[in-house]
Amino acid sequence: MNHGVVTVVVITYNDAEHVSEAVASALAQGDAVGEVVVVDDASADDTPHVLGRLAAADPRVRVVRRAGNSGGCGTPRNDGIDAARFPWLVFLDSDDVLPPNAVEALLGAALRHDADVAAGLCVRRELPGGREIPWQPELFGSESVHDGVSLRPRTLWDTLSVNKIYRRDFLLSRQIRFPDGAAHYEDFVFTARVYAARPRLAVTPRTVYVWHVRYGTGRASISLRRDRIQNWQDRVCAHQQVLRIMRDSGDRRLLIAAQTKFLEFDLPVYLSELPQRAPEYQDAWWRISREHVRAFEEEAVSRAAPAARWRTAVLLGREREAANLRRLAELAADPPRLPPPYAGDTRRPLWDQPRSASDGADEIVLDGLADAPIAQLPLYVTAEVNPGRRLRLELRLAELYGRTAQAGPVLATVEFRHRVTATAHQCEGVWEAVPGGAGWRADVTVDAAALCEDGTITTWDARVTLTFRDGDPVERPLRAGSGLGRLVRPGRRGRLLLLQPYATHSGSLALRVTDGLAGLRTVVAGRLSRRVRR
Structure with missing residues (x-):
């Protein structure tokens, strides 16, 4: 009964070297995959010829070729949604692969729980070494089902679109699409739209996606270009869209959870590397981050883990040159660490010595340290x-x-x-x-x-x-x-x-x-x- 019910949408651009492996991994998923729609974003290399051979070899492969390059990943994925002929959708990038039985695991979880969306574990495979790192593994410890994600706010940490299967009618009826054009971090916005639409979400502990991270190839993915300040600006811009989506949903719990997640995850990823950057980068990063975080709800900050609250207090309470970036980067590590010297005392632990001896208004208190679990x-x-x-x-x-x-x-x-x-x-x-x-x-x-x-x-x-x-x-x-x-x-x-x-x-x-x-x-x-x- 589940034969030919899934469309796998593969997006590609100038990736003749890897696209065959991606398509092969989709076709190997079995009879549940009715078609593999490959959207070529106007490649200028040998990709069109490779796709022609793939389509000739298997009737399940359909190629959609764009006349002009969109500049991002969102538009070709939207083209794939529009072109799909089957009721379930899976997304795949041309330089990644689906592991064996991934579609079976996702579709099975969705059908067992009558879900709109099912999600599974993604692993980052570092190449050429081969080390595999699971993405947000605590979210995929066991099979479960959730009516919306408000009561499971940690779900917002899973910002990937590719480790899931979607009921196509659910996306179309809610008008859920990716940002078009050269928008970066389009997954952030798309998954926010999915979560805000209150889907019935099934979760499987099975590994369903292998995300290839290729070092030293000259083609670093967007998430690896953190040495460019535009990358941080793009990420903050995407998060601003996420907050607007959550605010418009009317569910304050989602809004607070999205802000807390930014403090606990997005901010420290870049902060841990900030001492290595040029002063111009540091100044711009500090200004962009402070302006964004200042607009957060107090409740979002108070719900964050202690180290995240302390990092936020330093960002808002110190200028960049007075913030002791190396020490702050240590506090942004995973797990966080705080090197000595320690200011204040046991009763009132401080980030640093106050700059003035007036009334202590300049102090940054490490609140919650005395009560925090080991x-x-x-x-x-x-x-x-x-x-x-x-x-x-x-x-x-x-x-x-x-x-x-x-x-x-x-x-x-x-x-x-x-x-x-x-x-x-x-x-x-x-x-x-x-x-x-x-x-x-x-x-x-x-x-x-x-x-x-x-x-x-x-x-x-x-x-x-x-x-x-x-x-x-x-x-x-x-x-x-x-x-x-x-x-x-x-x-x-x-x-x-x-x-x-x-x-x-x-x-x-x-x-x-x-x-x-x-x-x-x-x-x-x-x-x-x-x-x-x-």
Whole structure:
């Protein structure tokens, strides 16, 4: 009964290299897919010829070619909605793929719950490495159904249009379309229109979309162009449209949830990278952000997590040059961390020392810190590296206004996780108080030779799980301290061991490691190759 009921809309522009794989993944979904409508946004490369061959090979493939390029993704998707012949719609970008049985999972959830929309898990696959990162996985833990999303406001964090199936009549009857033309972040606006229309929404825990993130290709997606201030302006503009949609819906809960989501998610994504930008970018970003956030409801700010409230207070209460951007970027990390020094005291913790000694009106209070659960505290852990065949890490945990001592740190479990395979190696240390109340210290050793893979260079990210006497364990990334750099040490069975503890882009500790002559040749060849390119 479900044969030929789904139209998969694939949009493409100058993507002859990848579009065949995308279309093949849609056709492989089985008999439920009645057609694959490929909308070519006036490609100037070999894409039209590739699409011609695909259409000739399978009658389910229909090509819609636009006469002129629209400048964005919204218009070709709208063309696909108009061209579709079947009652259910799925969207797919030409450089991504649908995993096996994705349509079956989405359609099955929609039909079981008589839903207008069904959503599933999307994974970001980083290429060429292959590491997969789930998108908003907490939203897709189990199958569920919801009449509207007001009572599940976290749904607004899922701004993707491509990890869902839509009843076409639902979109048409509510006049839900993508923004036309060169609008960026069109998914934000489209999903806001969907959510504001109060759909019956089914959720499946199955993986239904693979989002390819290609680094070093010269064709970074919009979401990866954060080094351009126009990118932030476009994102804020899209969010302003989202807020208008939510306000017009008459559901204040959606409006508040959309504002809180911006403070907790959108703002810190860019704020964490702000110290790396040029002063001109920083000034423009600060001005755009402050102007946008100033219009938010007080309730939206009060509902945000503690670190989001503190970031917002700094944005609104300090000029850019006085805001201590590096410290603010740490507070915008995921999870947030707050490095010392700490101003104020346990009774009144402050972001910084007030600029005037008048009546304290200049203070930015870290409200809620005394009552926040351990998991929400911006705990700050660093690792000083003492390298050898067995790496020794000296961990330091800052005392945070008495909250660390109150919780009682007991164990530190350091985990080195393989960046691609997710294989993990763990080691433990015991926390000891540093004299004078200067925090806590733990020594942890790891056998670096156990991380080697027969001459292959592997990369391992370090995280630490803090076990407290009072409260559940809390996981944090390790901040990289001293002792970084390339090292050569004796390894097992007389093999050479090459180590490189280093700080990641975000300042966390990571480790590259290899062993043996094969590994040494790989490193040397890599250095020679880089010199030749220079």
